[in-house]
Amino acid sequence: MKFLVLAALSLLVSTAARQSLTAAPEQNPLRMFEYDAKAPLDLKEEAPLESVEGIAVHDVSFAVGASRANAYIAVPPGKGPFPAIVYMHWGQGNRTEFLPEAIAMAKAGASSLLLEPAQPENGEMAGYAKMVRDIRRAVDVLSSRPNVDPKRIVYVGHSLGATWGGVLAASEPRFSGFVLMAGLPALSDFMQNSQRPEDVRMRARMPKDAFKKMVDSFAPYDSVKWIAKAAPRAIFFQWADHDQYISRADAEKYFATAAQPKSQKTYFSGHELNGWDCFNERKQWLLEQLGREKTSR
Numbered sequence: 001m002k003f004l005v006l007a008a009l010s011l012l013v014s015t016a017a018r019q020s021l022t023a024a025p026e027q028n029p030l031r032m033f034e035y036d037a038k039a040p041l042d043l044k045e046e047a048p049l050e051s052v053e054g055i056a057v058h059d060v061s062f063a064v065g066a067s068r069a070n071a072y073i074a075v076p077p078g079k080g081p082f083p084a085i086v087y088m089h090w091g092q093g094n095r096t097e098f099l100p101e102a103i104a105m106a107k108a109g110a111s112s113l114l115l116e117p118a119q120p121e122n123g124e125m126a127g128y129a130k131m132v133r134d135i136r137r138a139v140d141v142l143s144s145r146p147n148v149d150p151k152r153i154v155y156v157g158h159s160l161g162a163t164w165g166g167v168l169a170a171s172e173p174r175f176s177g178f179v180l181m182a183g184l185p186a187l188s189d190f191m192q193n194s195q196r197p198e199d200v201r202m203r204a205r206m207p208k209d210a211f212k213k214m215v216d217s218f219a220p221y222d223s224v225k226w227i228a229k230a231a232p233r234a235i236f237f238q239w240a241d242h243d244q245y246i247s248r249a250d251a252e253k254y255f256a257t258a259a260q261p262k263s264q265k266t267y268f269s270g271h272e273l274n275g276w277d278c279f280n281e282r283k284q285w286l287l288e289q290l291g292r293e294k295t296s297r
Helices: 002-009 012-018 029-033 099-107 125-143 165-171 187-193 197-205 208-221 248-257 276-290
Strands: 050-052 055-064 067-075 082-088 111-116 148-158 175-181 234-240 262-267
Touching: 029 125, 029 165, 029 208, 055 099, 055 125, 067 099, 067 125, 082 099, 082 125, 082 276, 099 111, 099 276, 111 125, 125 148, 125 165, 125 208, 148 165, 148 276, 165 175, 175 276, 187 197, 187 208, 234 248, 234 276, 248 262, 262 276
Parallel strands: 082 111, 082 148, 148 175, 175 234, 234 262
Antiparallel strands: 050 055, 055 067, 067 111
């Protein structure tokens, strides 16, 4: 989350001076996240296969337009087809954040893709749009694998990954469910209203017209405007009661705007949400959602 906020606020002074921060056409904002799904994946193994407690971990990269995204893919033993999970890390992290969880889920019979898209430069909306396209392309990667069931792919996003859960719900119909961990309901509101001293100072340094253009470029993509489109797919929200970024009001707003089926849980934790109880309840939800009893072992 720190990266998400700092990139969007402190570095956009120079960005606004060299680039117009305009949103996609109002009549179809989701065009920002379209891509050529028929283009070759060009999946490459970047390192020798690693085995962790009997679980195969592949270090891969794949094409997303003219660029590439990096990922780990954890594969259970057996032929499958296995349900699968796409993990998107928080702003401070990378694809290693969920590695231990991916091993645990593979032991339970689910494959995982742990994505590491290129970090958006200077908080530009175009960079975040590319991140969303990378996540959608990860679904292509999993769906192309004969040992994955393409009808049972769930998304797990933490902080940065959860903040973009709304547009993912609206733009990627192949996800069968969502776990959103400590995400902002409206990034544009946070940019304008955060009272953390560092955020107040950043706004004070930024020209008002440039700041308005920046906020206006993000506002059409606030998750609260899109998260209801997840229905009828289930959502599990996870919150921290000592979160330095996500207020109780933010959590309530995000949850309230989501349609059923939905559930939520708050943990005695900071924004990291790294407690065993948080992991165990997420694992249980994922296994129920993915249909553990249907998994070929």
